[in-house]
Amino acid sequence: MANTTFNGPVRSQNGFQSVTTSATTGLTTVNASFGTDVVLGTQSLSGAGAVDITNAFTALTTTGATQALTLANGATGEVKIITHVVDGGSAVLTPTTKIGFSTITFTGVGESAMLVYTAAGWAIVALNGAVAA
Numbered sequence: 001m002a003n004t005t006f007n008g009p010v011r012s013q014n015g016f017q018s019v020t021t022s023a024t025t026g027l028t029t030v031n032a033s034f035g036t037d038v039v040l041g042t043q044s045l046s047g048a049g050a051v052d053i054t055n056a057f058t059a060l061t062t063t064g065a066t067q068a069l070t071l072a073n074g075a076t077g078e079v080k081i082i083t084h085v086v087d088g089g090s091a092v093l094t095p096t097t098k099i100g101f102s103t104i105t106f107t108g109v110g111e112s113a114m115l116v117y118t119a120a121g122w123a124i125v126a127l128n129g130a131v132a133a
Helices: none
Strands: 015-021 028-034 041-048 047-049 056-062 065-070 078-086 092-094 104-106 112-118 121-128
Touching: 041 047, 078 104
Parallel strands: 041 056, 047 065, 056 078, 065 092
Antiparallel strands: 015 028, 078 112, 092 104, 112 121
């Protein structure tokens, strides 16, 4: 598919979708939908591992104590939201490049962090129950 550049407003009566298509399988995945409501692409992360920078939202399921989470550098202006959705322990997030903190710890369901990537690294926009150190 070709890229198209628009100058001026773009309108649609039925919304827009941001999609990716696998070069291997041809499977199309909807990453985000934009209409009357914005639906962010979601990563479901269970246990320790990498919080992706492909999706704006990560639903975190912990499966043990003090699980290590990583977050790679993003693109300037990128927003990342991580929410602890199933409590099986705790998780400690350590972004590669961060501003004013070293880690964020999640210990209970509903705890969340909203981050934005700047030219200097990940900055905390908001924390709900999660603790930055």
